Each structure stands twice: as C-alpha cells, then as structure tokens.
Amino acid sequence: METGLPRALAPDVAPPVRADLGDILIRRWTSQDLVAQFEAITASFDHLHAWMPWLTEPRTLDQQREFNQAASANWPTDEGFNYGIFDSRGTLLGAIGLHDRVGPATLEIGYWCHIAHTGRGVITRSAAKLTETALSLPGISRVEIRCDAANTRSSAVPRRLGYRLDRIVPREQRAPAESGRGMVWVTGDGIG
Numbered sequence: 001m002e003t004g005l006p007r008a009l010a011p012d013v014a015p016p017v018r019a020d021l022g023d024i025l026i027r028r029w030t031s032q033d034l035v036a037q038f039e040a041i042t043a044s045f046d047h048l049h050a051w052m053p054w055l056t057e058p059r060t061l062d063q064q065r066e067f068n069q070a071a072s073a074n075w076p077t078d079e080g081f082n083y084g085i086f087d088s089r090g091t092l093l094g095a096i097g098l099h100d101r102v103g104p105a106t107l108e109i110g111y112w113c114h115i116a117h118t119g120r121g122v123i124t125r126s127a128a129k130l131t132e133t134a135l136s137l138p139g140i141s142r143v144e145i146r147c148d149a150a151n152t153r154s155s156a157v158p159r160r161l162g163y164r165l166d167r168i169v170p171r172e173q174r175a176p177a178e179s180g181r182g183m184v185w186v187t188g189d190g191i192g
C-alpha cells in the first residue's frame with residue numbers, strides 16, 4: 001500500500017478463493033503447497049530474481065514456510081490476495097495476486113510464471129480472469145498492472161489483454177534487470 005492511499009475494498013469484501021478455467025485452476029494457497037512453491041521458485045530463480053524485488057537471494061525452505069504460513073492463514077495477507085496457478089494434474093505453473101495498494105476503486109494484479117511453463121498463455125489467461133473478478137467486486141472500477149518498462153514479457157500481458165498504458169514514471173530500481181522506469185497499465189470503467 002502506498003503511503004496515505006485509502007483502501008479500495010471494504011473490510012468485509014474479498015474475491016473468490018478459486019477460479020476454474022478448465023485446464024487451469026487458480027486457487028488460494030494452502031499449507032500443502034509449500035514444497036511446490038519452494039521448488040518452483042528455486043527452479044525459476046534466475047528468471048524471477050531479475051525482476052522480483054522479493055527474491056534477492058535463493059529462497060530457503062524456512063523462508064518459504066513463512067510465506068506459506070501467512071498465505072494459508074490469512075485472506076488477504078498484508079501483501080494481498082495471493083493465488084497459485086495449477087494445471088489439471090495439480091502441477092504448479094505460477095502465481096498471481098490481487099493487491100489493494102494503489103488507491104481508491106483500484107486493485108493491482110501481480111504475477112510470475114514457473115520457468116518451465118512460460119510462453120503458453122497461462123499468465124495472460126489468469127490475469128484476464130482476475131481482471132474480471134476484480135471488476136466484479138463492489139467498489140472496484142479500475143485494475144492496474146505495474147511493471148518495469150524494460151520487462152517486455154510482463155508488459156506484453158496487459159497489452160495482450162487490451163489494457164491501456166496510462167503512464168511511465170520514474171521509480172526506484174528494486175531488482176537487477178529493472179530500468180527504474182515504471183509502466184502503469186490500466187483497464188476498467190474508472191480509467192477516465
């Protein structure tokens with residue numbers, strides 16, 4: 001949550017804990033997901049470390065347990081509503097979250113993909129579903145996807161979904177591949 005910004009969601013409002021896309025299941029994390037999370041992040045370290053400020057060093061299982069416990073005990077956690085993305089056999093493909101931290105009537109979507117499952121539309125399809133979910137929640141009329149201007153794979157997701165590039169702003173360089181220029185992509189009735 002940026003300092004001083006009001007929350008967009010009323011305290012008693014939350015998105016559904018799961019969305020079934022047929023061949024893809026988006027669902028809230030459970031304690032059973034710990035090892036799959038750890039293995040996915042470990043296998044994808046170089047790819048995620050380049051862009052994700054929370055992955056400065058390889059994860060230990062204990063660090064992952066902390067995330068897992070918070071995510072399975074709270075809906076939302078301090079970070080937001082965090083979901084895993086799974087295939088029909090239960091394999092973890094990636095992660096996506098809805099975050100109430102960018103201001104009135106607006107939710108932000110963030111994501112990452114397991115390195116072995118990129119390039120198949122898993123994230124684009126999941127972001128499409130969560131965009132629809134977010135815009136159906138009371139009080140929400142705008143969804144944002146924020147990424148570094150150099151992160152072309154990430155910016156391709158909102159572009160593919162018809163989001164509009166609202167602005168490019170200077171921002172702190174928080175991960176090694178970032179340029180320090182942040183893109184803000186927007187969609188919804190509340191985008192003016």
Ligand SMILES: CC(C)(COP(=O)(O)OP(=O)(O)OC[C@H]1O[C@@H](n2cnc3c(N)ncnc32)[C@H](O)[C@@H]1OP(=O)(O)O)[C@@H](O)C(=O)NCCC(=O)NCCS
Pocket residue numbers: 047048051052111112113114117118119120121122123124125146147148151153154156157160
């Ligand atoms: C950003 C990131 C999630 C994008 O992953 P991705 O695999 O490119 O995204 P998708 O899963 O949506 O796959 C898109 C590809 O599938 C293709 N595709 C196939 N079927 C598709 C479908 N039904 N719908 C949409 N795209 C489809 C697209 O054309 C695209 O192909 P391309 O790679 O040739 O351009 C990934 O690069 C990543 O995890 N990066 C590191 C973490 C990160 O940067 N996170 C975001 C921080 S802001």
